[in-house]
Amino acid sequence: MSTVAVRTPARRKGVGLGLVAWVIGIVFFLPIAWMALTSFHSETDAAKNPPAFGASLTLDGYRDFFGTGGGASPWPALINSVVASVASTLFVLLLALPAAYALSLRPVKKWTDVLFFFLSTKMLPVVAGLLPIYLFAKNTHMLDNIWLLVILYTSMNLPIAVWMMQSFLAEVPVAIIEAARVDGARLPTILARVVAPIALPGIAATALICFIFSWNELLFARVLTGVVAETAPVFLTGFITSQGLFLAKVCAASLVISLPVLAAGFAAQDKLVQGLSLGAVK
Amino acid sequence: MSATTTAPVAATPVRTTHQPPARLRAWATRAPLLPALVFMIVVTQLPFVATLVISFFDWNALYPDARHFTGVDNYQEVLTDPDLRHSVWTTVLLTVAVVLVSLILGLVLALLLDRRFRGRGFVRTLLIAPFLVVPVAAALLWKHVLYNPEYGLLNGLLHYVGGPQPDWISNTPLLAVEASLVWQWTPFMMLILLAGLQSRDNEQMEAARVDGASDWQVFRYLTLPHLRRYLELGALLGSIYIVQNFDAVFTITSGGLGTANLPYTVYQTFYQAHENGLASAAGVLVVIGSIIIATFALRVVSSLFREEVSRA
Numbered sequence A: 001m002s003t004v005a006v007r008t009p010a011r012r013k014g015v016g017l018g019l020v021a022w023v024i025g026i027v028f029f030l031p032i033a034w035m036a037l038t039s040f041h042s043e044t045d046a047a048k049n050p051p052a053f054g055a056s057l058t059l060d061g062y063r064d065f066f067g068t069g070g071g072a073s074p075w076p077a078l079i080n081s082v083v084a085s086v087a088s089t090l091f092v093l094l095l096a097l098p099a100a101y102a103l104s105l106r107p108v109k110k111w112t113d114v115l116f117f118f119l120s121t122k123m124l125p126v127v128a129g130l131l132p133i134y135l136f137a138k139n140t141h142m143l144d145n146i147w148l149l150v151i152l153y154t155s156m157n158l159p160i161a162v163w164m165m166q167s168f169l170a171e172v173p174v175a176i177i178e179a180a181r182v183d184g185a186r187l188p189t190i191l192a193r194v195v196a197p198i199a200l201p202g203i204a205a206t207a208l209i210c211f212i213f214s215w216n217e218l219l220f221a222r223v224l225t226g227v228v229a230e231t232a233p234v235f236l237t238g239f240i241t242s243q244g245l246f247l248a249k250v251c252a253a254s255l256v257i258s259l260p261v262l263a264a265g266f267a268a269q270d271k272l273v274q275g276l277s278l279g280a281v282k
Numbered sequence B: 001m002s003a004t005t006t007a008p009v010a011a012t013p014v015r016t017t018h019q020p021p022a023r024l025r026a027w028a029t030r031a032p033l034l035p036a037l038v039f040m041i042v043v044t045q046l047p048f049v050a051t052l053v054i055s056f057f058d059w060n061a062l063y064p065d066a067r068h069f070t071g072v073d074n075y076q077e078v079l080t081d082p083d084l085r086h087s088v089w090t091t092v093l094l095t096v097a098v099v100l101v102s103l104i105l106g107l108v109l110a111l112l113l114d115r116r117f118r119g120r121g122f123v124r125t126l127l128i129a130p131f132l133v134v135p136v137a138a139a140l141l142w143k144h145v146l147y148n149p150e151y152g153l154l155n156g157l158l159h160y161v162g163g164p165q166p167d168w169i170s171n172t173p174l175l176a177v178e179a180s181l182v183w184q185w186t187p188f189m190m191l192i193l194l195a196g197l198q199s200r201d202n203e204q205m206e207a208a209r210v211d212g213a214s215d216w217q218v219f220r221y222l223t224l225p226h227l228r229r230y231l232e233l234g235a236l237l238g239s240i241y242i243v244q245n246f247d248a249v250f251t252i253t254s255g256g257l258g259t260a261n262l263p264y265t266v267y268q269t270f271y272q273a274h275e276n277g278l279a280s281a282a283g284v285l286v287v288i289g290s291i292i293i294a295t296f297a298l299r300v301v302s303s304l305f306r307e308e309v310s311r312a
Helices: A009-039 A060-065 A075-103 A111-122 A130-139 A146-170 A174-182 A187-216 A219-224 A232-239 A247-267 A269-276 B002-015 B022-054 B073-080 B082-114 B120-132 B135-146 B153-160 B173-198 B202-210 B215-243 B247-253 B262-271 B276-311
Strands: none
Touching: A009 A060, A009 A247, A009 B082, A009 B120, A009 B135, A009 B173, A060 A247, A075 A111, A075 A146, A075 A187, A075 A232, A075 A247, A075 B022, A111 A146, A111 B022, A111 B276, A130 A219, A130 B022, A130 B262, A130 B276, A146 A187, A146 A219, A146 A269, A146 B022, A174 A187, A187 A232, A187 A247, A187 A269, A219 A232, A219 B262, A232 A247, A232 B135, A232 B247, A247 A269, A247 B120, A247 B135, A269 B120, A269 B173, B022 B276, B073 B082, B073 B276, B082 B120, B082 B173, B082 B215, B082 B262, B082 B276, B120 B173, B135 B153, B135 B173, B135 B247, B173 B215, B173 B247, B202 B215, B215 B276, B247 B262, B262 B276
16 A cells, blocks of 8 residues: 555554554544453452453353343343344334325425424423323333333334435435336335335335334433333343442343443444434535 | 325325316425425324413422412423523533534544545444444443443543542533433544535546645645534534433433533423423423524525525
């Protein structure tokens, strides 16, 4: 690539700034790396000061977390989280796809107004409706029911999904659709053969982002679930108060519960900005 | 729910050969939109209206028979009660500090990552990672693994250089919460600003450089004005998310040591103190704050959006 001969001052400055980026990147990642390392240490090594970087590795933290070492098993909470995240994401797709269609490929009148209504609901904080939802759930015996969370997570993610999918569907060239229509293709065929292949990567990214937000959610889950329907983040709140030597276990738990989000996030990396900025940035 | 079933039925006339009346066609176009629209109104708008109504009642859930209309008393109490007033202030302080610091850090990182260097993609991945840790897990990580005065990593590293061994959370509780949030939100700002940087007009930048503009001049007179709306967007979206923050406050300090923000206070007022009316009034205040931020946010989003639409 670069030879010594072409190293001008500007080039050296570039290398220096690259190095700065590397250092900051490592500093930001350090807590996660340390969490991962600590999760494989024994509890006594984990609680050493100065830190025991080279301590021997063990799976005890993970055994402890998964309940084989006593304590509550995290499996029910993990399964609840999977149900809440996957089901709500499916419902979101089911509702958002037709809506996005009506806002892009065959737009209704004043479609931007509708789009902005969806966006404005996202800006309504959770606490705005938390109490009435709690009272409603209590009176209809829906408390501690995972499907209540599914409904709420659907509403939480629907605006983002509508925005993202609207922008993905709008990328499908109208000319192609017209050409297919002239060739006599009907709507289902057009959607399956023309629109889907172009919009599918975007739809997948949308689904991953909805999954992340549902998986992360704490406030609704904390207020509306109990023993039966508790989700993984609620399970994690059990670690808020210290319980003697439990650092390795906390690290194992935090890492295991964050893994799906890390995986989904890296898979959707390219579209992450678009989702987070509600489709405003591409 | 009934709207869901009307969608396919109403969509059929579009494809029939004889032209249906215009009105019917308009509804067929609207039909795919209705389920999502109705769902959103029912699940998000109705509860807020209920919150608004409850906020005008003196209502403690433990004494349901004593429930009565009190007008704006609850609002008066939220704004005069020292604890509640303090939580309004904490919310502002927390939001402003986290948004500003993560925005500046995010800008620096975005500028660094905008340059070509070896391993750029990898560094980008390292930097995104904090944002992809479950918020409760991230808060636990900071509370126990980093801040713990006896065996936390921060004091562990200080130990090497013979530094002091402070109790981070007790000494500077709000700062401790803010630092963990800055760590999580800097990647968010970085991603938005990086997208902004990459949408710059390269020809214009080249032209400026050929004309002898220095790096600083290019940044000050080309990059920064171009980034303005991306900075605004990052700040506003960040504010909307952080005003609502519950996870970090709940996990790191449990709202103690003066770190209770409004969402935590709302949670505590109705979940532990069972003061439904008071909690609702505080909730409405959070909404008013959000609406103020959201009005600006919507304006920025819509200007970026118009640009995208007109460019397409």
